[in-house]
Amino acid sequence: MKLSKRAVEVQASPIRKLMxxxxxxxxxxxxxxxxxxxxxDIETPQVMIDVYRNYQDKVLAYGPSQGLLEYRQxxxxxxxxxxxxxSTDDIIVTTAGSEAIIFAMxxxxxxxxxxxxxxPFYTNYNGFAKMAGAKITPLTTHAEQEFALPxxxxxxxxxxxxxxxxxxxxxxxxxxxxxxxxxxxxxxQLAIKHDIFVIADxxxxxxxxxxLSHTSILTLENIADRAVLVDSISKRYSACxxxxxxxxxxxxxxxxxxxKFAQARLCPPTIEQLAASAATKLQAEYFQPTLAxxxxxxxxxxxxxxxxxxxxxxxxxxxxxxxAKLTAIEDAEDFAKWMLAEFSENxxxxxxxxAEGFYxxxxxxxxxxxxxxxxxEDDLVAAMKLLRKGLKKYSAMISY
Amino acid sequence: MKLSKRAVEVQASPIRKLMxxxxxxxxxxxxxxxxxxxxxDIETPQVMIDVYRNYQDKVLAYGPSQGLLEYRQxxxxxxxxxxxxxSTDDIIVTTAGSEAIIFAMxxxxxxxxxxxxxxPFYTNYNGFAKMAGAKITPLTTHAEQEFALPxxxxxxxxxxxxxxxxxxxxxxxxxxxxxxxxxxxxxxQLAIKHDIFVIADxxxxxxxxxxLSHTSILTLENIADRAVLVDSISKRYSACxxxxxxxxxxxxxxxxxxxKFAQARLCPPTIEQLAASAATKLQAEYFQPTLAxxxxxxxxxxxxxxxxxxxxxxxxxxxxxxxAKLTAIEDAEDFAKWMLAEFSENxxxxxxxxAEGFYxxxxxxxxxxxxxxxxxEDDLVAAMKLLRKGLKKYSAMISY
Numbered sequence: 098m099k100l101s102k103r104a105v106e107v108q109a110s111p112i113r114k115l116m117x118x119x120x121x122x123x124x125x126x127x128x129x130x131x132x133x134x135x136x137x138d139i140e141t142p143q144v145m146i147d148v149y150r151n152y153q154d155k156v157l158a159y160g161p162s163q164g165l166l167e168y169r170q171x172x173x174x175x176x177x178x179x180x181x182x183x184s185t186d187d188i189i190v191t192t193a194g195s196e197a198i199i200f201a202m203x204x205x206x207x208x209x210x211x212x213x214x215x216x217p218f219y220t221n222y223n224g225f226a227k228m229a230g231a232k233i234t235p236l237t238t239h240a241e242q243e244f245a246l247p248x249x250x251x252x253x254x255x256x257x258x259x260x261x262x263x264x265x266x267x268x269x270x271x272x273x274x275x276x277x278x279x280x281x282x283x284x285x286q287l288a289i290k291h292d293i294f295v296i297a298d299x300x301x302x303x304x305x306x307x308x309l310s311h312t313s314i315l316t317l318e319n320i321a322d323r324a325v326l327v328d329s330i331s332k333r334y335s336a337c338x339x340x341x342x343x344x345x346x347x348x349x350x351x352x353x354x355x356x357k358f359a360q361a362r363l364c365p366p367t368i369e370q371l372a373a374s375a376a377t378k379l380q381a382e383y384f385q386p387t388l389a390x391x392x393x394x395x396x397x398x399x400x401x402x403x404x405x406x407x408x409x410x411x412x413x414x415x416x417x418x419x420x421a422k423l424t425a426i427e428d429a430e431d432f433a434k435w436m437l438a439e440f441s442e443n444x445x446x447x448x449x450x451x452a453e454g455f456y457x458x459x460x461x462x463x464x465x466x467x468x469x470x471x472x473x474e475d476d477l478v479a480a481m482k483l484l485r486k487g488l489k490k491y492s493a494m495i496s497y
Numbered sequence: 498m499k500l501s502k503r504a505v506e507v508q509a510s511p512i513r514k515l516m517x518x519x520x521x522x523x524x525x526x527x528x529x530x531x532x533x534x535x536x537x538d539i540e541t542p543q544v545m546i547d548v549y550r551n552y553q554d555k556v557l558a559y560g561p562s563q564g565l566l567e568y569r570q571x572x573x574x575x576x577x578x579x580x581x582x583x584s585t586d587d588i589i590v591t592t593a594g595s596e597a598i599i600f601a602m603x604x605x606x607x608x609x610x611x612x613x614x615x616x617p618f619y620t621n622y623n624g625f626a627k628m629a630g631a632k633i634t635p636l637t638t639h640a641e642q643e644f645a646l647p648x649x650x651x652x653x654x655x656x657x658x659x660x661x662x663x664x665x666x667x668x669x670x671x672x673x674x675x676x677x678x679x680x681x682x683x684x685x686q687l688a689i690k691h692d693i694f695v696i697a698d699x700x701x702x703x704x705x706x707x708x709l710s711h712t713s714i715l716t717l718e719n720i721a722d723r724a725v726l727v728d729s730i731s732k733r734y735s736a737c738x739x740x741x742x743x744x745x746x747x748x749x750x751x752x753x754x755x756x757k758f759a760q761a762r763l764c765p766p767t768i769e770q771l772a773a774s775a776a777t778k779l780q781a782e783y784f785q786p787t788l789a790x791x792x793x794x795x796x797x798x799x800x801x802x803x804x805x806x807x808x809x810x811x812x813x814x815x816x817x818x819x820x821a822k823l824t825a826i827e828d829a830e831d832f833a834k835w836m837l838a839e840f841s842e843n844x845x846x847x848x849x850x851x852a853e854g855f856y857x858x859x860x861x862x863x864x865x866x867x868x869x870x871x872x873x874e875d876d877l878v879a880a881m882k883l884l885r886k887g888l889k890k891y892s893a894m895i896s897y
Contacts, residue, residue, distance in 0.1 A: 100754050103603060134559065157545070192596075228758060230608055340765065358507060361627075362599075363593065368768075
């Protein structure tokens with residue numbers, strides 16, 4: 098009676114696996130600033146909350162497997178505001194972005210097939226790939242180069258007969274990188290040349306700073322048949338607990354096949370889709386202040402990190418994460434645990450994610466951490482101060 | 498640029514794949530009695546609806562990957578009322594029963610591993626197995642024998658080195674079979690002898706008629722380490738759209754591995770868990786009238802089916818489905834399509850599921866249908882009348 102190989106091999110989430118240490122700290126009365134998880138403190142829009150509060154149906158019924166038509170119609174409007182022109186048939190609503198990624202991987206890959214992904218990448222891609230039996234081929238990018246995409250010659254070295262797709266997270270979690278239209282166009286050329294898919298995770302579409310603009314994979318007409326968008330409302334509307342996402346493609350064969358997976362699990366949550374549908378009406382008046390708030394947070398975190406000796410990081414251009422290299426230490430996970438188990442000041446400490454799990458290349462990222470700047474200004478300043486003090490104490494201890 | 502083999506091979510849901518025909522019929526103004534899907538018309542309990550209507554949090558946040566502690570505590574109480582004694586650590590809350598089954602299959606099976614399942618079985622097991630790369634080995638059971646489990650010698654013929662589990666749906670969808678304690682005990686002996694897991698889908702636990710009692714796999718102490726329960730609130734509380742289920746096992750290694758899959762997808766929907774948690778307080782005063790209502794429906798459907806010439810079926814003992822063999826026709830799917838596309842009487846018709854997709858053995862179930870008796874008395878009588886007339890007309894037409 099043995100578990101499956103994939104169950105043994107799948108990594109524990111570096112975002113969540115230290116939670117037992119956090120729970121212990123909390124049990125001892127320590128307050129924890131959570132910078133480990135992209136759980137924003139921004140209020141969920143009232144239009145969404147109102148949907149729950151005004152729910153009238155007598156029977157909480159299944160919806161269609163591809164998602165409620167009303168919601169898909171509203172999504173068509175939402176995307177059109179970003180110059181993404183799709184029809185309701187191009188959309189399958191999913192249980193969060195997670196399910197969209199799993200569906201895309203399963204529809205494109207069989208066991209042993211490969212997906213090229215720039216690393217560091219959203220760590221849970223590892224888990225989804227393991228579930229699908231796919232192999233992630235990492236394309237290493239570097240903080241020193243602001244996580245820029247390497248030239249196509251470098252990428253082509255990774256392409257082989259098993260390669261089925263290139264997957265991009267844009268804007269990038271955890272890198273904060275925002276790919277330009279030119280970046281995407283050269284990925285598109287590669288995809289055409291090697292006859293593979295391009296999967297784009299654009300859940301941070303609206304979170305782009307410094308006047309940069311975001312280019313969606315779905316605006317590239319020459320790869321309309323091979324472009325797959327995976328999306329989520331979690332960050333967009335600070336509605337992580339709703340678990341609503343979607344997969345979009347104009348490849349009819351791909352969508353027909355994916356619908357069969359979707360039918361097997363029947364449907365995504367019904368009321369949550371109604372709430373998500375209401376949120377599609379939100380426009381600039383919602384996103385502008387939200388973006389301004391995140392920009393302020395990014396600036397605070399970046400400026401505070403700059404003050405800490407032994408930290409190397411770049412200024413993120415999008416999303417709400419920053420990768421920080423801790424040059425004085427070797428094992429960021431040990432440091433993260435120590436911060437929870439051993440360190441506190443005035444009964445407070447800070448939690449962040451060790452970054453190793455955001456890489457697929459063994460050994461990469463071992464002395465890096467990912468910080469999610471999802472708390473308000475005061476909390477972020479306090480958290481950065483704790484990080485600074487903790488790092489000083491920990492560094493002194495390990496060098497002793 | 499090819500899709501994966503599994504995407505090509507995964508079957509379309511026989512419960513949902515005829516929906517385009519239903520939509521066309523509706524567009525022509527035809528009313529459809531939906532007996533194709535287990536979507537009850539019973540009202541969702543007010544205690545659940547109240548949770549949505551009273552929702553107060555400002556931020557709809559992620560919950561823990563294993564599910565909200567409050568909900569898991571209430572589940573411990575719920576199960577204890579069925580003599581199932583577990584702790585909160587034995588539970589992972591999932592996005593519906595579907596995710597629980599996918600997790601169980603993925604944690605136990607690698608590509609090529611086999612799970613023995615009595616057929617006909619809940620059709621979506623096929624889709625989940627395809628996603629997990631597992632192979633379902635069907636153990637054929639027959640309407641004429643009330644879908645009784647074959648003797649162990651028959652089952653053992655199917656066990657080989659790749660066999661990782663036996664999976665049972667109890668009470669059975671679509672069979673209506675309820676396994677006795679003795680049935681389960683002999684499956685347990687087999688599992689011990691061959692060192693494999695037993696997965697039990699008990700989502701219809703409360704729906705057992707004629708004074709029979711239900712035995713949970715988790716009450717068998719000698720297989721506590723190899724028993725896996727998959728469960729869902731969808732039918733129990735007529736809350737199919739909430740998408741809340743769970744996976745339960747006392748095998749710590751299995752649950753630790755499954756938690757890593759759960760961490761990858763972050764968490765199940767948050768408000769939905771709060772609603773499910775409220776429902777755990779419901780006891781006999783809720784279930785008794787619900788059961789009485791379903792028993793009445795079963796009796797109506799069975800008695801109406803008995804009156805239709807050329808239909809062979811047995812009286813289901815649990816759940817809310819019946820498999821009916823249509824002896825006069827060869828292709829039940831063609832008949833089901835015809836009922837939607839060509840037949841109507843007074844602008845009404847009836848939809849049911851062709852049963853072939855509930856079997857894994859090729860050719861089995863081709864002239865069978867699954868009827869879900871989830872509508873009220875009047876609607877069921879009307880639907881059965883339409884089935885009778887449609888079948889007569891269709892039979893005459895094809896024999897012409």
